[in-house]
Amino acid sequence: MTGSQYQWARKSLSELVDFYYTKIRPAMQEDDYNPKHGRPSYEWLAANGFSGLSYTLREHHDLTVKEFFVDEVGLDDENPGGNNEESGYDWGVRSDETIEAIQTYLSTQRNRGELAPSTVVSRRSRLAEYARIYEQLHGPHNLTRNLNDIDERPVENDRCMEVFDVLKDRLSTDQSRLKYLGDVQQFYDHQVRFEGAKYNPLDGANDQFRWEIDTPDNKTVDADGMRAIYEAADSIDSQLLVLALGAWGLRPNEVASLSIDQFVLTDDADNRIVFEQRKNGPGEVALLFGVDVLNQRIVDLDGPNWDGYLFPSSRSSTGHIAPQTVNDRFKRLGEAAGVAVEGQTPTAKMGRRFWYTTYNDAVKQMMEGLEGIAADQGSASTEIVSQNYLSEAEKRRYRRESMRNELSGVFG
Structure with missing residues (x-):
C-alpha cells in the first residue's frame, strides 16, 4: 500500500x-x-x-x-x-x-x-x-x-x-x-x-x-597530446593509468583505488567497472578499450601477497597510491612527451576531460551515421531517427561503437 x-x-x-x-x-x-x-x-x-x-x-x-x-x-x-x-x-x-x-x-x-x-x-x-x-x-x-x-x-x-x-x-x-x-x-x-x-x-x-560562478577551467588534452602521452608511457602500470583517465574517464581518486574486484570482464561488449559509490551515487563505467593492458597488469601483480589494488603502495595505510600520486605520474608523462596545454603541463583532470570531449565527438559521429537512415525514412533530422526509431539498447550500442573507434584512433 x-x-x-x-x-x-x-x-x-x-x-x-x-x-x-x-x-x-x-x-x-x-x-x-x-x-x-x-x-x-x-x-x-x-x-x-x-x-x-x-x-x-x-x-x-x-x-x-x-x-x-x-x-x-x-x-x-x-x-x-x-x-x-x-x-x-x-x-x-x-x-x-x-x-x-x-x-x-x-x-x-x-x-x-x-x-x-x-x-x-x-x-x-x-x-x-x-x-x-x-x-x-x-x-x-x-x-x-x-x-x-x-x-x-x-x-x-x-x-x-x-x-x-x-x-x-x-x-x-x-x-x-x-x-x-x-x-x-x-x-x-x-x-x-x-x-x-x-x-x-x-x-x-x-x-x-546576482551571485555568479566563475567560468570553470575546462582545459583538456587534445587527441594528439593524449596519443603522445600514451606513447611516453613505457610500462604497463603507466599505460593503465593513462587509459583509466583518458579511455575510461575515471577521477584521479577512482584511479588510485582501483581494485580487481570492481571489474566485470565477460569477454564481450559488456566489460565494465562497478563502483559502489561515486560522487553522485552507485554506478558503472563501460570498458570500451584497454582490456588487454588491464589483463597484463593483473598478470604482473598476481601473487600470494597481492591485495587486489591495481596501483598498490606498501607505504600507504590504504594499500594503494594517493590521488595526488596519480596526478604527479600523469604530469611526468606529459613532460616526457613534451605536451603542454596553454603553456601548462597537463594534469590528471585534463586527461580525464579528454574522455568527455571524445565522448561528445563520438556522439556527433553516431548522429552523422544516422543520416542515411533519416533519408530513407524521409525524416527531417537524425534526432528524430534517434528518438523515434532506435531503442535505448541500439542507441547505446551505436554510441559505444563510435566511442571505441575514437579511442582506438588515439590509443590503438
Whole structure:
C-alpha cells in the first residue's frame, strides 16, 4: 500500500496510535527493527512508505514524529535502526520540527535520488547552518511553519533573505553562497511538491543577490597530446593509468583505488567497472578499450601477497597510491612527451576531460551515421531517427561503437 492510500489527514490521534500497532510496528518487526529498543527513524519511515505521518502529525495534531512515538505511543527516545551518523549529529537547532523536516527531506534524497553519503552529509551541514542562523535571527521556530499561509509570504521571504544576508558575509566566494542557496531552495521546493507547502520563500533569490560562478577551467588534452602521452608511457602500470583517465574517464581518486574486484570482464561488449559509490551515487563505467593492458597488469601483480589494488603502495595505510600520486605520474608523462596545454603541463583532470570531449565527438559521429537512415525514412533530422526509431539498447550500442573507434584512433 502506498503512503497516499493511508489517508493520513482523516485519522484522529487515537487512530494514528492504532495505525502504529497495526501497520508500522509489524513492518518494523519484519525489518528486524525491534520496537522495544526505541522509535523508528525518519529515514526508516520514509523508506517504508510512512512519510505522510510526519506531515499529518505536524499539521493536524501539532506533534513532531518524536513526540508522537515517545509521548503518545510510549516508545523510548532512541532510534537504533536509524542512520548512526544522523542520530549522533549535533544539529545546534532548537526546533524539533525543523530537524524533522530536514531529516525527512534528506531521507527522500538519499533513497530516491541515490546520492552518495558525502553529498547528503554536505547538504545536511548547509541546511543545519541555515536553520541555526534562522533561529538566531527569528527565534526557535519551525522553518516550515508559515509555508501554508500565502498571506505570510512577503514576511517569510524577508526572513529567509535576511539569513542569506548573514551567509553572504560569512562565506568568501559566490560559489559557496550559491551552494547554500541551491540546497535551501531545493529543501523548500520539496516542501511545496511533497509536503503541502504553498510557496517557496526563496524563489527568485538568485536575482536579488546576482551571485555568479566563475567560468570553470575546462582545459583538456587534445587527441594528439593524449596519443603522445600514451606513447611516453613505457610500462604497463603507466599505460593503465593513462587509459583509466583518458579511455575510461575515471577521477584521479577512482584511479588510485582501483581494485580487481570492481571489474566485470565477460569477454564481450559488456566489460565494465562497478563502483559502489561515486560522487553522485552507485554506478558503472563501460570498458570500451584497454582490456588487454588491464589483463597484463593483473598478470604482473598476481601473487600470494597481492591485495587486489591495481596501483598498490606498501607505504600507504590504504594499500594503494594517493590521488595526488596519480596526478604527479600523469604530469611526468606529459613532460616526457613534451605536451603542454596553454603553456601548462597537463594534469590528471585534463586527461580525464579528454574522455568527455571524445565522448561528445563520438556522439556527433553516431548522429552523422544516422543520416542515411533519416533519408530513407524521409525524416527531417537524425534526432528524430534517434528518438523515434532506435531503442535505448541500439542507441547505446551505436554510441559505444563510435566511442571505441575514437579511442582506438588515439590509443590503438
